[in-house]
Amino acid sequence: MSDTNLTNGNGKLETSDDQNGVIQPLLSDYYQITMAYAYWKSRKHAERAVFDLYFRKNPFQGEFTIFAGLEECLKFIHNFSYSEKDVEYLRKLLPVHTESEFFNYLSHLNTNEVEVYAIDEGMVVFPKVPLLRLEGPLAVVQLLETTLLTLVNYASLVATNAARFRLAVGPKKGLLEFGLRRAQGPDGGLSASRYCYMGGFDATSNLLAGKLFGIPVKGTHAHAYVSSFNGLEDVRDKVCFDWLADLLSGLVDWLVAGLVELADCETSKVELAAFISYGLAFPDDFLCLIDTYSVIKSGLPNFCAVSLALIEAGYVPLGVRLDSGDLAYLSVIVRQSFMKIADEYNRPAFEKLTIVASNDINEETVHSLNHQGHCIDSFGIGTHLVTCQKQPALGCVYKLAEVNGKPRIKLSEDVEKVTMPGKKLAYRLYGVDGHALVDLMAQPNEEPILEGGKILCRHPFQESKRAHVTPKRVEPLYKCYYKDGKINQRLPTLNEIRQRAQESLSHIRMDHKRALNPTPYKVSVSGPLYNFMHDLWLENAPIGQLY
Ligand SMILES: Nc1ncnc2c1ncn2[C@@H]1O[C@H](COP(=O)(O)OP(=O)(O)OP(=O)(O)O)[C@@H](O)[C@H]1O
Ligand SMILES: O=P(O)(O)OC[C@H]1O[C@H](OP(=O)(O)OP(=O)(O)O)[C@H](O)[C@@H]1O
Numbered sequence: 012m013s014d015t016n017l018t019n020g021n022g023k024l025e026t027s028d029d030q031n032g033v034i035q036p037l038l039s040d041y042y043q044i045t046m047a048y049a050y051w052k053s054r055k056h057a058e059r060a061v062f063d064l065y066f067r068k069n070p071f072q073g074e075f076t077i078f079a080g081l082e083e084c085l086k087f088i089h090n091f092s093y094s095e096k097d098v099e100y101l102r103k104l105l106p107v108h109t110e111s112e113f114f115n116y117l118s119h120l121n122t123n124e125v126e127v128y129a130i131d132e133g134m135v136v137f138p139k140v141p142l143l144r145l146e147g148p149l150a151v152v153q154l155l156e157t158t159l160l161t162l163v164n165y166a167s168l169v170a171t172n173a174a175r176f177r178l179a180v181g182p183k184k185g186l187l188e189f190g191l192r193r194a195q196g197p198d199g200g201l202s203a204s205r206y207c208y209m210g211g212f213d214a215t216s217n218l219l220a221g222k223l224f225g226i227p228v229k230g231t232h233a234h235a236y237v238s239s240f241n242g243l244e245d246v247r248d249k250v251c252f253d254w255l256a257d258l259l260s261g262l263v264d265w266l267v268a269g270l271v272e273l274a275d276c277e278t279s280k281v282e283l284a285a286f287i288s289y290g291l292a293f294p295d296d297f298l299c300l301i302d303t304y305s306v307i308k309s310g311l312p313n314f315c316a317v318s319l320a321l322i323e324a325g326y327v328p329l330g331v332r333l334d335s336g337d338l339a340y341l342s343v344i345v346r347q348s349f350m351k352i353a354d355e356y357n358r359p360a361f362e363k364l365t366i367v368a369s370n371d372i373n374e375e376t377v378h379s380l381n382h383q384g385h386c387i388d389s390f391g392i393g394t395h396l397v398t399c400q401k402q403p404a405l406g407c408v409y410k411l412a413e414v415n416g417k418p419r420i421k422l423s424e425d426v427e428k429v430t431m432p433g434k435k436l437a438y439r440l441y442g443v444d445g446h447a448l449v450d451l452m453a454q455p456n457e458e459p460i461l462e463g464g465k466i467l468c469r470h471p472f473q474e475s476k477r478a479h480v481t482p483k484r485v486e487p488l489y490k491c492y493y494k495d496g497k498i499n500q501r502l503p504t505l506n507e508i509r510q511r512a513q514e515s516l517s518h519i520r521m522d523h524k525r526a527l528n529p530t531p532y533k534v535s536v537s538g539p540l541y542n543f544m545h546d547l548w549l550e551n552a553p554i555g556q557l558y
């Protein structure tokens with residue numbers, strides 16, 4: 012990929028391969044280049060290396076993760092090459108004694124000899140099982156590390172967060188992503204919209220995400236819109252009175268007066284003017300924010316008045332948004348009022364009005380609202396969703412597993428950080444009821460893992476923990492996604508990946524998915540892989556001396 016501006020001539024934030032222009036080879040850490048030079052100096056750069064990209068712990072104290080970011084990784088790998096300007100910049104950056112021939116090497120680098128094996132994007136994934144395995148010349152696959160990590164980490168984190176909100180609200184409620192203004196910068200906001208949709212949200216307020224990714228765009232209005240009005244004179248003076256305006260202006264006074272049961276004190280005429288004007292602008296999509304002054308004393312009766320007028324004029328109003336106060340209580344009062352009006356004024360459209368709630372909602376708030384009982388139809392969620400406030404990073408790592416056919420292991424005092432050496436295959440084993448029982452890693456040269464066979468699944472590190480599994484179904488998790496310089500699988504659409512995420516989640520037992528203290532899902536290794544790992548561990552661990 013050459014030097015790309017962030018936007019092209021059409022204002023599109025894309026390169027020729029439909030990728031955000033910020034994703035380029037220099038979006039990486041300096042140490043990748045220093046290592047590349049040292050590999051090159053010691054003639055190791057072309058050795059065939061295998062790297063695994065995986066995470067060690069599920070986020071949000073949960074027991075599952077949604078894998079996201081693969082398409083962007085593949086496009087990055089496909090486009091990978093340093094431009095003249097990149098190389099010029101690196102020449103200035105590296106020490107003066109760096110051999111000139113190295114920069115020539117960099118300027119000709121490509122990924123034609125790289126192979127990528129990956130789990131499908133959108134799948135539920137678990138710790139330690141590589142999401143991606145990269146094979147190729149050591150220097151090249153090393154140079155890809157940071158960019159791949161940045162593409163997978165946040166994408167998977169926020170998609171998982173979105174999936175958790177989806178689990179919390181249930182399949183029937185609407186989920187709207189409102190996070191752009193609170194996201195970690197413009198690029199973070201754009202990624203958030205894409206991957207929240209993938210994780211199970213229904214729509215975004217982010218226009219650019221709608222344009223670039225085809226995500227449904229939805230929105231209401233803000234408090235500023237309401238408080239910008241002075242009073243009903245704004246409607247009378249400024250709106251050109253056509254038949255609808257006449258109808259509305261006549262009806263609202265009458266209706267507001269008639270709704271005294273709902274409003275035991277004065278409704279705001281400022282708000283009423285704002286709602287009438289909104290009704291005039293969007294008679295078919297009339298959805299109002301009703302908490303600018305008082306939901307019960309003003310917003311609700313004003314909304315009802317204008318809605319009744321709209322219905323009178325042949326339109327169907329949509330509903331309200333609540334953005335403060337006790338969302339459970341207010342949603343119940345609002346719903347009861349709608350039902351009462353539907354009944355007393357014989358306006359069945361009121362039964363179908365939707366209630367959207369927003370205001371700093373997090374996963375716990377949703378569980379608490381469910382527990383209290385509420386009448387919210389859709390949730391608008393920003394800050395907690397896109398910033399992943401509960402856990403702001405996933406912690407994917409990229410570790411060397413093999414060089415020139417020789418397995419590599421990284422030891423650590425912390426057993427969780429010991430790497431799994433060599434090339435590994437991975438399978439998901441399903442039980443008779445269709446639920447996933449365990450993920451199993453095995454060596455490529457082992458007997459095939461077949462359904463109906465009795466398979467010994469071992470905990471990777473704890474010798475006593477093992478189980479025999481006779482799977483009803485065996486799902487091999489890796490496909491070869493990239494070889495000979497080409498992406499060699501059809502890349503699914505965003506909607507297909509979104510569906511896959513829900514499908515994959517439906518095979519995970521509820522106790523693994525529950526919000527509080529979920530049961531850990533088992534990730535295991537085959538007997539041969541267990542022995543291989545532990546032999547290599549012993550071989551590499553220094554023997555201490557006691558004096
Ligand atoms: N019934 C409820 N149960 C639990 N949490 C709720 C409930 N209703 C609202 N919340 C949450 O309580 C918090 C209320 O926050 P805060 O007190 O800042 O807002 P507010 O005073 O209602 O509104 P604002 O300050 O925007 O006018 C929000 O995070 C909201 O999501
Ligand atoms: O609350 P979040 O989950 O982040 O959702 C996005 C928020 O953005 C808007 O608020 P606005 O920017 O008007 O600020 P506010 O907090 O004062 O309502 C909207 O009213 C939501 O409350």
Ligand SMILES: O=C(O)c1cccnc1
Pocket residue numbers: 189190216229230231232332369391393
């Ligand atoms: O459309 C909305 O209601 C909206 C959009 C962004 C942030 N908060 C609300």
Ligand SMILES: [Mg+2]
Pocket residue numbers: 334369370
């Ligand atoms: Mg708000």
